[in-house]
Amino acid sequence: MDRTATPARTWSRFKFPDSLIRYGVWLSVLVFLAYTVEYLEIPLDRLLGMLGRMGSTIANRYYPPDIDYIMDADYLEYVLETVQMAYLGALFGLLASVPLGWFGSYNMTPSRRYVYPIARLIVMGCRAVHEMIWAILFVTIIGFGMLPGVLALMFFCTGFAGKLIAEEIEAIDMGPVEAMRASGANLFQTMIFGVFPQVRVAITGIAIYTWDVSFRAATVVGFFGAGGMGWYLKRNILQIETERVAAILLSILALVLISEALSAWARARVMKMK
Amino acid sequence: MAILEVRDLRARYSAGGPEILKGISFRVEADDFFAVIGPSGAGKSTLIRCINRLVEPSGGEILFYDREVTTLPGRQLRLLRRDIGMIFQEFNLIDRMSVMDNVLSGRLGYTGNLRSLFRAFPRDDIQRALDLLDRVGLMDHVDKRADELSGGQRQRVGIARALMQNPKLLLVDEPTSALDPKISREVMALIKQMATEFKVPCLCNIHDVQLAMEFCNKIIGLQDGNKMFDGPTGKMDQAMLDEIYAMEVL
Numbered sequence: 001m002d003r004t005a006t007p008a009r010t011w012s013r014f015k016f017p018d019s020l021i022r023y024g025v026w027l028s029v030l031v032f033l034a035y036t037v038e039y040l041e042i043p044l045d046r047l048l049g050m051l052g053r054m055g056s057t058i059a060n061r062y063y064p065p066d067i068d069y070i071m072d073a074d075y076l077e078y079v080l081e082t083v084q085m086a087y088l089g090a091l092f093g094l095l096a097s098v099p100l101g102w103f104g105s106y107n108m109t110p111s112r113r114y115v116y117p118i119a120r121l122i123v124m125g126c127r128a129v130h131e132m133i134w135a136i137l138f139v140t141i142i143g144f145g146m147l148p149g150v151l152a153l154m155f156f157c158t159g160f161a162g163k164l165i166a167e168e169i170e171a172i173d174m175g176p177v178e179a180m181r182a183s184g185a186n187l188f189q190t191m192i193f194g195v196f197p198q199v200r201v202a203i204t205g206i207a208i209y210t211w212d213v214s215f216r217a218a219t220v221v222g223f224f225g226a227g228g229m230g231w232y233l234k235r236n237i238l239q240i241e242t243e244r245v246a247a248i249l250l251s252i253l254a255l256v257l258i259s260e261a262l263s264a265w266a267r268a269r270v271m272k273m274k
Numbered sequence: 275m276a277i278l279e280v281r282d283l284r285a286r287y288s289a290g291g292p293e294i295l296k297g298i299s300f301r302v303e304a305d306d307f308f309a310v311i312g313p314s315g316a317g318k319s320t321l322i323r324c325i326n327r328l329v330e331p332s333g334g335e336i337l338f339y340d341r342e343v344t345t346l347p348g349r350q351l352r353l354l355r356r357d358i359g360m361i362f363q364e365f366n367l368i369d370r371m372s373v374m375d376n377v378l379s380g381r382l383g384y385t386g387n388l389r390s391l392f393r394a395f396p397r398d399d400i401q402r403a404l405d406l407l408d409r410v411g412l413m414d415h416v417d418k419r420a421d422e423l424s425g426g427q428r429q430r431v432g433i434a435r436a437l438m439q440n441p442k443l444l445l446v447d448e449p450t451s452a453l454d455p456k457i458s459r460e461v462m463a464l465i466k467q468m469a470t471e472f473k474v475p476c477l478c479n480i481h482d483v484q485l486a487m488e489f490c491n492k493i494i495g496l497q498d499g500n501k502m503f504d505g506p507t508g509k510m511d512q513a514m515l516d517e518i519y520a521m522e523v524l
Contacts, residue, residue, distance in 0.1 A: 179366035179432075182326055183439055184356030184383025189390045193379045197370040 058246075065246035075232060079251070082228035085146055086218035089153020090211045096158045097123070098203070101165025108169055108177070108195055110187055123166070126159025135221040149226035153214050161210045168202045169195060204270045212263040219252045277339065277443055277475050278302040278325065284333035285320050294320045296499040297334065302443070306475045307466060309486035309507075312496035313519050318479040321496065322445045325477070326358045327351060338443070356383030359436030359474070361465070363448035365428045367435075369421035373412060376420050376431050377403040380438025399438070406434040410464060426457035430464065437468060444469060446478035450485065458482070462489045483515060 104119035138148030222230020450458035495503030
């Protein structure tokens, strides 16, 4: 074959302006990494020695964990309180996030100009503020106890579930919605018949997931006096009761693992139902 | 008397966008079974959706029983839609609800919010739904989920749902394009039969010219948003068809 007749064809996956942007972005990530390490004066040698120090610290101060302490009836009562707080926070958070998710979904909102941005703003606000900050805020407003904890968890769960539900509603097939509208159904009826059956399974999954994150958050909101086992954690840290702290951390780890396993199992079951 | 009179109807999807319908006028009489034919992109779906305002027209008039449709406010519009049944290309059933609930959903325009929430439809509606399901041959599938049915059966549910409304006009949007030729014919025959029996005039988008000629008494030919033909099926000839389909609009 005569190769000189046609010039060799070339092809590159990333064409010129795109390729420049692509490699430029990677380069800037690396440059910023180097700059940050330099600026913060991160002592990399101490980082390397950390593992050994961590081992000895745990061995000397946190071992053996005081298992008797977490088997105490008083402590277990606080664990139960934590579970109940997580439950209430998730439940009320979900109750708030279903209408907020509806109003904040671009395709089904009653008004794109007014209701949509307001609902989005509320959900975003709930997400933007960390659950710890909510806890501190509510403890300052209404004092110590379970109530500020439940409120903090509720706001946290509203932000979490509201966004997910809105996204689910935005992803539905609009065919049934069109059919309901064409039959003269109002917006509420269109939601019940055209939208809800399509997102029911997804919302159940989101609900289980919400319970999961709510429980994890509930173990620590007590740190600021908002009820639950977090208070025990704080007290023992302040009193340098390191073996008790170790036991409490172990109990949190165990509970979160159990709750994760349960919710993973439940969600898998729900998803199979379709 | 004309059931539906459309005058100089215009539509576009965005303010500066291209005009999809460029001044369409026609009349539908009480015993008409209209076919709207034309190549893809001619504006057939848009035309049909303007009549119950699933698409907002940008100009012109639509008179339904001598009442102007284009200016109706929210609640009035829902009352109007209640009187206009619609059958869809992709059936648009609620997949996760039973056949019965799908048919009953045709009554939503007549049902209150509380009843809708608990799906507690009045006894008469349930009776009517069962009668219609019997008529379209789905008595054995009443409690099945809609997504368990075949394409032809799903469209039958769609037909029963539209008739649940006790409509004064049926809008039918490509009822057969998701179905095979044999089922298509059966479905068209069923729509025609029900329309005759319930004395409902029909406006039916259909790209299959043969089916249009066979089942419809009048034809509107659309091309690129313009009306090219409007008359009884007998007056349609091959030359006209060639002209309508000459320009493919992408």
